[in-house]
Amino acid sequence: xxxxxxxxxxxxxxxxxxxxxxxxxxxxxxxxxxxxxxxxxxxxxxxxxxxxxxxxxxxxxxxxxxxxxxxxxxxxxxxxxxxxxxxxxxxxxxxxxxxxxxxxxxxxxxxxxxxxxxxxxxxxxxxxxxxxxxxxxxxxxxxxxxxxxxxxxxxxxxxxxxxxxxxxxxxxxxxxxxxxxxxxxxxxxxxxxxxxxxxxxxxxxxxxxxxxxxxxxxxxxxxxxxxxxxxxxxxxxxxxxxxxxxxxxxxxxxxxxxxxxxxxxxxxxxxxxxxxxxxxxxxxxxxxxxxxxxxxxxxxxxxxxxxxxxxxxxxxxxxxxxxxxxxxxxxxxxxxxxxxxxxxxxxxxxxxxxxxxxxxxxxxxxxxxxxxxxxxxxxxxxxxxxxxxxxxxxxxxxxxxxxxxxxxxxxxxxxxxxxxxxxxxxxxxxxxxxxxxxxxxxxxxxxxxxxxxxxxx
Amino acid sequence: xxxxxxxxxxxxxxxxxxxxxxxxxxxxxxxxxxxxxxxxxxxxxxxxxxxxxxxxxxxxxxxxxxxxxxxxxxxxxxxxxxxxxxxxxxxxxxxxxxxxxxxxxxxxxxxxxxxxxxxxxxxxxxxxxxxxxxxxxxxxxxxxxxxxxxxxxxxxxxxxxxxxxxxxxxxxxxxxxxxxxxxxxxxxxxxxxxxxxxxxxxxxxxxxxxxxxxxxxxxxxxxxxxxxxxxxxxxxxxxxxxxxxxxxxxxxxxxxxxxxxxxxxxxxxxxxxxxxxxxxxxxxxxxxxxxxxxxxxxxxxxxxxxxxxxxxxxxxxxxxxxxxxxxxxxxxxxxxxxxxxxxxxxxxxxxxxxxxxxxxxxxxxxxxxxxxxxxxxxxxxxxxxxxxxxxxxxxxxxxxxxxxxxxxxxxxxxxxxxxxxxxxxxxxxxxxxxxxxxxxxxxxxxxxxxxxxxxxx
Numbered sequence: 001x002x003x004x005x006x007x008x009x010x011x012x013x014x015x016x017x018x019x020x021x022x023x024x025x026x027x028x029x030x031x032x033x034x035x036x037x038x039x040x041x042x043x044x045x046x047x048x049x050x051x052x053x054x055x056x057x058x059x060x061x062x063x064x065x066x067x068x069x070x071x072x073x074x075x076x077x078x079x080x081x082x083x084x085x086x087x088x089x090x091x092x093x094x095x096x097x098x099x100x101x102x103x104x105x106x107x108x109x110x111x112x113x114x115x116x117x118x119x120x121x122x123x124x125x126x127x128x129x130x131x132x133x134x135x136x137x138x139x140x141x142x143x144x145x146x147x148x149x150x151x152x153x154x155x156x157x158x159x160x161x162x163x164x165x166x167x168x169x170x171x172x173x174x175x176x177x178x179x180x181x182x183x184x185x186x187x188x189x190x191x192x193x194x195x196x197x198x199x200x201x202x203x204x205x206x207x208x209x210x211x212x213x214x215x216x217x218x219x220x221x222x223x224x225x226x227x228x229x230x231x232x233x234x235x236x237x238x239x240x241x242x243x244x245x246x247x248x249x250x251x252x253x254x255x256x257x258x259x260x261x262x263x264x265x266x267x268x269x270x271x272x273x274x275x276x277x278x279x280x281x282x283x284x285x286x287x288x289x290x291x292x293x294x295x296x297x298x299x300x301x302x303x304x305x306x307x308x309x310x311x312x313x314x315x316x317x318x319x320x321x322x323x324x325x326x327x328x329x330x331x332x333x334x335x336x337x338x339x340x341x342x343x344x345x346x347x348x349x350x351x352x353x354x355x356x357x358x359x360x361x362x363x364x365x366x367x368x369x370x371x372x373x374x375x376x377x378x379x380x381x382x383x384x385x386x387x388x389x390x391x392x393x394x395x396x397x398x399x400x401x402x403x404x405x406x407x408x409x410x411x412x413x414x415x416x417x418x419x420x421x422x423x424x425x426x427x428x429x430x431x432x433x434x435x436x437x438x439x440x441x442x443x444x445x446x447x448x449x450x451x452x453x454x455x456x457x
Numbered sequence: 458x459x460x461x462x463x464x465x466x467x468x469x470x471x472x473x474x475x476x477x478x479x480x481x482x483x484x485x486x487x488x489x490x491x492x493x494x495x496x497x498x499x500x501x502x503x504x505x506x507x508x509x510x511x512x513x514x515x516x517x518x519x520x521x522x523x524x525x526x527x528x529x530x531x532x533x534x535x536x537x538x539x540x541x542x543x544x545x546x547x548x549x550x551x552x553x554x555x556x557x558x559x560x561x562x563x564x565x566x567x568x569x570x571x572x573x574x575x576x577x578x579x580x581x582x583x584x585x586x587x588x589x590x591x592x593x594x595x596x597x598x599x600x601x602x603x604x605x606x607x608x609x610x611x612x613x614x615x616x617x618x619x620x621x622x623x624x625x626x627x628x629x630x631x632x633x634x635x636x637x638x639x640x641x642x643x644x645x646x647x648x649x650x651x652x653x654x655x656x657x658x659x660x661x662x663x664x665x666x667x668x669x670x671x672x673x674x675x676x677x678x679x680x681x682x683x684x685x686x687x688x689x690x691x692x693x694x695x696x697x698x699x700x701x702x703x704x705x706x707x708x709x710x711x712x713x714x715x716x717x718x719x720x721x722x723x724x725x726x727x728x729x730x731x732x733x734x735x736x737x738x739x740x741x742x743x744x745x746x747x748x749x750x751x752x753x754x755x756x757x758x759x760x761x762x763x764x765x766x767x768x769x770x771x772x773x774x775x776x777x778x779x780x781x782x783x784x785x786x787x788x789x790x791x792x793x794x795x796x797x798x799x800x801x802x803x804x805x806x807x808x809x810x811x812x813x814x815x816x817x818x819x820x821x822x823x824x825x826x827x828x829x830x831x832x833x834x835x836x837x838x839x840x841x842x843x844x845x846x847x848x849x850x851x852x853x854x855x856x857x858x859x860x861x862x863x864x865x866x867x868x869x870x871x872x873x874x875x876x877x878x879x880x881x882x883x884x885x886x887x888x889x890x891x892x893x894x895x896x897x898x899x900x901x902x903x904x905x906x907x908x909x910x911x912x913x914x
Binding site for chain 2: 061066329348378
């Protein structure tokens with residue numbers, strides 16, 4: 001308590017004003033009403049839903065402001081948090097406990113002192129290091145600003161053709177959004193199926209769904225360059241063909257944004273992200289890290305990984321904020337859950353896939369079943385495919401993947417909860433899951449898969 | 458193995474041909490291809506979905522045959538199981554290991570010998586012991602035959618008014634079905650809100666939803682009799698009024714059907730259902746019980762309870778069948794999960810409510826939150842209310858209840874899984890649940906409730 005009292009006037013500086021940074025700032029404020037908190041965010045926006053960008057581009061969400069949970073004004077007025085957008089932190093001077101900040105609007109630079117520092121710098125889209133990749137008309141979509149830029153491009157340039165490079169979930173969601181906008185959309189993916197976070201057999205279901213929507217897939221192809229006309233992209237060149245493109249979206253994933261942290265020798269893990277304790281402390285006393293730039297403990301693989309998801313960033317922020325405010329919170333880790341909606345299909349995964357198990361040397365068995373989202377006789381019942389993976393010997397559940405129509409994907413949460421609890425496949429069979437005809441067959445598809453898997457283990 | 462070899466010709470008799478009985482019979486057949494298996498079912502149907510009856514009555518399901526998973530012919534031809542419908546077991550003679558059976562079609566009676574006996578006699582609707590309760594036009598709805606009778610009554614008698622007596626989930630589902638059929642529907646319930654398996658505050662949301670559908674609710678009223686005209690029901694009399702009714706549906710719950718078992722002194726528990734071991738053995742060697750007539754261990758209250766649900770019956774059947782076939786399976790227990798759809802509302806519960814905790818002497822706290830089923834900006838986002846209950850001191854989660862629009866209820870499965878794993882409320886907050894805007898806010902409503910509850914504990 002005395003340590004907490006002592007720290008109450010010690011200023012907190014947060015670098016990065018999205019999910020992790022603002023969750024932490026808000027948590028500190030709830031715990032310590034007087035503590036000075038300054039947040040620097042280089043973009044014009046705080047606390048927005050990056051996951052909502054494809055729906056803004058696709059038009060299901062009309063206004064970009066709808067994606068903003070809380071504006072800088074809200075933080076200032078309701079939380080008394082000094083949230084400064086258009087402000088980029090250039091340098092951390094940890095000896096003197098201060099950061100150098102540039103006001104991007106007027107170019108002014110100044111030093112801001114801190115007692116505790118939270119690095120919540122997020123991640124940046126990977127850009128292929130190939131000719132033409134800096135042409136106009138090529139967009140990454142990790143910030144709200146980039147989402148605005150894509151939609152502006154759609155309105156002002158009226159592109160007819162688009163190419164998405166990379167078939168991860170952001171690439172797929174953007175491909176769907178552009179189809180909705182009436183463009184001819186092609187997608188280039190290096191692997192043999194889209195959605196590399198799924199095993200190949202499940203990814204194939206998503207590839208098929210995408211083709212049904214009208215997206216032309218070029219699988220097992222790599223983008224090797226971009227053709228440009230007067231500085232604008234006009235085509236994507238792959239190792240096998242040239243695909244004309246008035247608009248290109250990069251969906252190659254992200255890398256943690258750690259250059260500031262590197263300057264002060266904050267340790268990084270094998271993932272490339274900042275190494276943190278389960279209390280979200282970095283290797284440097286007084287500096288914390290949270291969100292896409294920080295590692296998480298994977299409870300199933302028992303390794304440190306980097307996950308760039310809003311759910312994790314929010315939890316990181318809450319834990320880091322609690323601890324910076326003098327409390328004691330622990331982030332136990334993640335199990336690798338993700339979900340996406342691609343056209344009418346829902347796609348979800350958690351834990352480890354068969355291919356990941358093989359890479360990690362885990363002796364596993366898998367079972368895949370097809371079932372229905374509702375009782376077969378109930379209107380609207382539709383296909384769901386569930387794959388579960390278990391460890392031989394221990395019988396422990398290690399992962400699950402789901403592809404299906406509406407109502408399918410949220411079932412992954414049962415698998416995620418079971419993974420967190422370290423359940424066996426056998427235990428899954430006996431779970432007392434809810435059933436009524438509008439919701440499920442009498443054996444939930446997850447349990448049907450568990451029954452099949454138990455035999456294979 | 459030798460015991461299994463020995464038993465392979467020993468005949469199995471199953472009393473009751475729905476979920477528990479036929480699951481067991483099918484499991485035995487999968488394990489022992491030669492074992493003689495006879496099933497006696499007094500109704501004309503095997504393996505039907507009793508839970509689907511309201512949708513057949515309401516017309517969403519056109520044909521009663523759609524509710525039948527497997528017919529007696531299928532069992533005979535594909536499983537070589539001698540499934541005899543219209544056959545009622547009258548008596549168990551355990552000394553001579555035989556049952557007396559009546560063929561309900563021709564009145565013939567005969568003895569059938571068994572090596573092992575499975576009692577899967579289900580449950581029967583409670584009937585109020587009041588004048589007129591045997592009039593025509595009054596229906597319980599626990600069997601497919603009774604569902605057929607209700608729909609026949611609708612077509613032939615063209616009733617205008619209906620009264621449902623009892624506001625449990627079957628009563629509510631039937632009330633909705635009758636509204637769909639264009640009837641004026643009233644519902645009489647003794648408690649102050651419908652859905653007594655929910656706490657009163659959550660039940661109030663369901664009462665409101667039911668009124669929105671046009672059902673007239675008479676709460677805190679008790680049916681004291683039925684007025685009849687020429688043997689037909691014409692009105693329901695309560696302690697406060699008389700409500701005219703061309704059709705009455707009883708939704709007063711069910712009681713385990715144990716009269717046969719009572720004859721041979723199979724022990725019953727406090728619930729009134731048959732006491733079974735976790736291998737589903739009764740107190741009498743060689744006799745097993747499964748489904749609505751048997752007890753289950755409640756993993757949260759740590760008491761034996763009777764649950765009349767298809768999910769539990771199927772699991773009971775699988776475990777009993779495995780063991781009768783010489784295997785070794787255990788049914789660990791239930792957590793009290795149930796779900797229902799009432800008009801556009803989804804209603805779910807698991808574990809213990811606040812009121813149940815009080816009755817059991819568990820010192821609990823509860824938190825109720827309102828949130829959305831999807832990200833606020835995503836089309837179709839709608840209201841969801843989540844209530845969680847936790848135990849003071851231990852911090853352990855003890856129950857959850859959900860009322861909301863489409864996409865709300867299946868979230869109860871996360872709570873059920875967490876209860877089974879014995880998780881704390883704190884652990885729920887950190888679960889790696891799936892998030893994308895079409896599926897959830899970034900904090901799943903269950904986790905928002907857990908955050909609120911953690912503060913109250």
